[in-house]
Amino acid sequence: MTALFVVLALLVLAWVLAFVGVPLLGWVGAFAAAWILLLATGLIGPLGAVLLGIPLAVLALLAVRPLRQAVVTRPALGWFKQVLPEMSATEREAIEAGEPWWEAEMFRGRPDWSKLLSFRYTELTPEERSFLENEVETVCAMVDDWNVEFERHDLPDAVWDYLREKRFFSMLIHKEHGGLGFSALAQSCVVTKLATRSNALAVTVMVPNSLGPGELLMKYGTPEQKQRWLPGLAAGTEIPCFGLTGPEVGSDATAMPDTGVICRGMHEGREVLGVRLNFSKRWITLAPVATVIGVAFKLSDPDGLIEGGKRDYGITCALVPADHDGISIGRRHYPGSAFMNGPIQGRDVFIPLDWIIGGLPMAGQGWRMLVECLSAGRGISLPALATAAGQASYRFVGAYARIRRQFRTPVGRFEGVQEATGRIAGYAYMLESMRALTASAVDHCTPSVVTTIAKYHMTEMMRDVLRDAMDVLSGKGVQRGPRNPIAVPYQAVPIAITVEGANILGRSLMIFGQGAIRCHAFVLEEMAAAHADDLPKFDDLLFRHIGTTINRAVRAFTFGLFGTGLAKAPVEGPSAYYFRELERMSAALAFAADVAMGVLGGSLKRRERLSARLGDVLSRLYIGSAVLHHFHANGAREDEVVAMRWALDDCLNEIGVAFDGFIRNLPSRPAAALLRLVIFPTGNPYLPVSDRDNAALADAMLEQTEFRERISHLVYRPQDPADPHAQLERAFQLCLRAEPAYETFLKAAARGQVQGDDLQARLADAVAKGVLDQAQADLVAEYDAERVEALRTDDFSKEYIAGASRER
Structure with a gap:
């Protein structure tokens, strides 16, 4: 005993x-x-x-460093070198681009919640608020999306002029160069509001402020290049585009066949050392109207003309006027939305060396430049489009579901419909939480992994939101015309899914592939120590790594076995449980990642489905963190508790699904058994969102509340009473006032208590019989007229349809 x-x-x-x-x-x-x-x-x-x-x-001997280095660490170093994955220069640049941020805390298994809660959203300046409330409102009012997408196939000239005049294309350019100098969050707010009015308008504005010459010049341009180009870009007299993708190059930009060969040639009447370009680019946004082209190519110096230089420099970026000799801009693409997009060709285009962005010192640095700029763009532009879909769908679909009736009941009251509308509401809350946190992060650093997470998951949520919106709107969503609020964004979803790194690539390779190395507390430094054959450094890192792995495994197992009461929540109240559960899953991810890298070694990056599932866990930890931050940044309001709970339950359920899929498919069954024991010792406790919470969110969509206004605060509200969106909102507001009397009238009519050949006659009979008073009857008549108008769909003549679809 x-x-x-x-x-x-x-x-x-x-x-x-x-x-x-x-x-x-x-x-x-x-x-x-x-x-x-x-x-x-x-x-x-x-x-x-x-x-x-x-x-x-044994423990004492392991504590003697010279001894353990000879007995343990040196063999471990040899093994580590063998299993290290081969890494190209471009892969290394992609991994090292940007910097880890909050995702590193979640990946390391023991998040410092005070770091998250103390982080403050970027505050809009008075100038930024004024721009959002005035210039953005004005340009939204100038745009008729049906006219843009299906009649004109372009923005009106007056809108283009206004965008130039008010410097919409230069939000990221500093004021010293004539730009607006807006924060990333301000840019996100602008693009979101524009997108609730017109996808083409939003994309036209966001591209020059995302991946493009302006950002590259701001970060890497020489003083002469900034002086030459930035004032024109700021004023809108120069319209930029950037040529990266091509016929053989999509997500794998490093495989581009476009070349630049250093040679001598004539420029402005004299022979200079320069680059002869040959390239073919397509899917280039703003190409048809661009006056200056950023172009990526592989630079080489086969004749050694640059003294002390290299023969092969790699990917390089240059800035070329669109009317330069050899440049040819082709006819327009039409990618499901009316923004300008098209191909660019370059044949024997000679440019001087100083047209390389950043000059000769930046030759060969193009991939790193592009990855860093893409990281920022992923955190602003596409999340803004996705958030616009969430906010607009919450507002439009909620209004429609209240005024549209089947079987004398608003369709939004049916449980089957609520499954979709509750999901719209939950995703809208998650999207706004991620948008605000990620864009604010871009204002403070250059986060790489979180922006990929945001791009992938937010655009996927956008796809789900619009699919649900289509299901609820049904015929109104199917029939194209000015009255259809979702046809264009629904059609344009594939654009967001594929651009700036296709979603399949992002999920399968980038999120965990980059996160596992960049965010891990030890792996990147261990790799550096191994490459340098630095035994003492590797020894220190290895044993700290082992200690951390044991700690995370024991913590995850303890939380799984006894509950998360031992985990520390930084607050009390309804969110405390979720802080503790995220810490549990953070510890589980840290341990699972170490097991996966130890078991699979360098082959892990080829196991894309396994990598994707661990990426899903990391992503949902970040999304859950964003929701918790948003909930507390908003003051932990009572009317947001259900939305917060819905979002966190969804995140935890998805984490459980991802871990289960990872464990079931891990090739090493002993390792899989160990992971299941540690992560889910009593089984997976996470369930999908409850019907109760989903119904509560769905019901709230049908009401006029402060939460409705907050969750849709960036939706453009047209002031023209004839605008279809204004009509829908007006009918919704009238419904809230008229519905009690309307319900009474409908029930009386169903029982045969009132008669008449039309609505007016039946209302008069209802007043005569005391079912309604005159004021109620007048309100019902007004509401019914607005309801019928708001529910209408468009129809067109044969001649109009033929004219609208004719090639232009």
Whole structure:
């Protein structure tokens, strides 16, 4: 019995040391003290002292660095070098681009919640607020989306002029160069509001402020290049585009066949050293109207004309006027939306060396430049489009579901419909939470992994939101015309899914592939130490890594076995449970990632489905964090509790699904069994969102509340009473006032208590019989007229349809 007690006591001691994360010397000291105590009290005899002394001696010897380096670390270093994945220069540049941010806290398994809660959203300046409330409102009012998409296939000239005049294309350009100098969050707000009015308008504005010459010049341009181009870009007299993708190059931009060869040629009447370009680009937004083209190509110097240079420089970026000799801009593409998009060709285009962005010192640095700019763009532009879909759908679909009736009941009251509308509401809340946090992060640093997470998951949520919106709107969503609020964004979804890194690529390769190395506490430094054959450095990192892995495994197992009561939540109240559960899953991810990298080694990057599932876990941890931050940044309002709970339950359920899929498909079954024991010792506890919470969110969509206004605060509200969107909102507001009387009238009519050949006659009869008073009857008549108008769909003559579809 005494032996059993001693064993249990030592196991508890080891458990506590591992759970707390005590370093190796602490383990040696604790077990040495236990050994002395047990021997002194007589709880163990000579044999027990020897048996306990063996693991104590092993721990003590491991604490002697020269010894463990010779016995343990050197063989481990050799093994580590063998399993390291081969990494190209472009892969290394992609991994090292940007910097880790909050996602690193979630990846490391023990998040510092105070870091998240103390982070403040970027505050809009008075100038930015004024722009949003005036210039953005004005240009939205100038745009008729049906006219843009299906009649003109372009923005009106007056809109183009206004965008130039008010410097919409230069939000990211600093004021010293004539730009607006807006924050990333302000740019996000502008694009979101524009997108609730017109997809083509939003894309036209966002592209020059995302991946394009303006941003590249701001970050990398020479003083001469900035002076030459930025004032024109700021004023809108120069319209930029950037040529990256091509017929053989989509997501794998490093495979581009476009070339630039250093040679001598004539420029402005004299022979200079320069670059001869040959390239073919397509899917280039703004190409048909561009006056200046950023172009990416592979630069080489086969004749060694640059003294002390290289023969092969790699991907390089240059800035070329669109009317330069050899440049040819082709006819327009039409990618499901009316924004300008088209191909660009370059044949024997000679440019001087100083047209390379950043000059000759930046030759070969193009991929890193592009990856860093794409990271920022992924955090602003596409999340803004997705958020616009969420906010607009919440507002439009909620209004429609209240005024549209089937079986004398608003369609939004049916549980089947609520499954869709509740999901719209939940995603709208998640989208706004991610938009605000990610864009604010871009204002403070250059986050790389979180922007990929935002781009992938927000555009996928956009796809789901618009699919649900289409299901609810049904015929109104199918029939094209000015009265259809979702046809254009529904059609344009594939654009957001494929641009700036296709979603399949982002999920399968980038999120975990980059996150596992960039966000891990030790792996990137271990790789550097291994490449440098730095044994002492590798030894220090390796044993800290082992200690952290043990700590995260024990924490995850403890939380799974006994609940997350031992995890620390930074607040009390309805969100505390979710802080603790995210910490549990953060610890599980850290351990699972180490097991995956240890078992699969360099082959992990080829196991894309496994990598994608771990990426899903990391992503949902970030999304859940964004929701918790948003909830508390808004003051932890009572009317947001259900939305917060819906979003976190959805995140935890998706984490459970991802972990289950990862464990079931891990090739090493012993490793899979270990992971299941550690992560889900009593089974997966996470369930889908409850019907109760989903119905509560769906019901709230049908009401006029403060939450409705907050969740749709960036939706453009047209002032023209004839605008179809204004009509829908007006009918909704009238419904809220008229519905009690309307319900009374409909029930009386269904029972045969009122008669008449039309609505007016039946209302008059209802007044005569005391079913309604005159004021109620007048309100019902007004509402019904607005309701019928708002529910109408468009129809067109054969001649109009033929004219609208004729090639232009």
